[in-house]
Amino acid sequence: MTLLTHRYRAIDEAVAAIPDGASIMVGGFGSPGTPFALIDELLAQGQRDLTLIKNDANEPGIGIGKLIEAGRVRRLITSHIGLNRDAIAAMNRGELEVTLFPQGILAEKIRSAGAGHHGFLTDIGQGTEIAAGRREIELDGQRWGIEPALYADFALVHAERADRYGNLVYRATASNFNPLMAMAADTVIAQAYRVDEPGSLDLEAIHTPCAFISQVVEVARETSDQGRRAHVS
8 A cells, every 4th residue: 555645845846856858738727827936946947948738828928938938948839829929939930849739629638648548539620720630530430530648747737725745726717727737747746825734625625636746835826926917017
């Protein structure tokens, strides 16, 4: 029997495990649910040549926008980059490789990985640029595209509360890509505004159980929101 262990770490120690060239899923839907503190620590430590998987590119000077501006990102897998002029410019200059998927397809590719599937069948985008290069099969008289699952070496996720085992509780729209990504990466680092002792969370309120979390760090709400607030003001 494997006993549960505390997964609470200092933020610098947790992020230091990420090497150059890693593929990293980053939670969030725009700003809500984005692990700003973990991204800032990644920026400070200097990891390079990264592949990021995120629903969006945030905005200039916010979240992964900082990593893109610093030239740390080699490839971005996302559903849209329209709010980040820096990402668009880097893509147009050939400095950033961007792979775009419709949002639902991106979410399902991540969910499939977390569920242990190799991919899924879809008819979305058949006959359009969305399906370019997609393998197809015929089933029940219909042509289906095969979308491979999407995995990553690491996932950075944001939660409202956690315990030291790594059980997570999300708040509002933070429960978007974070739960999916927490199941689809080899190593998952979670930030939370409050990390309590085991047993402090209502079991029925836990959204992501500790089995999926590798390390959990506590961050100040003011620190985590600093970049977003500065941009808004």
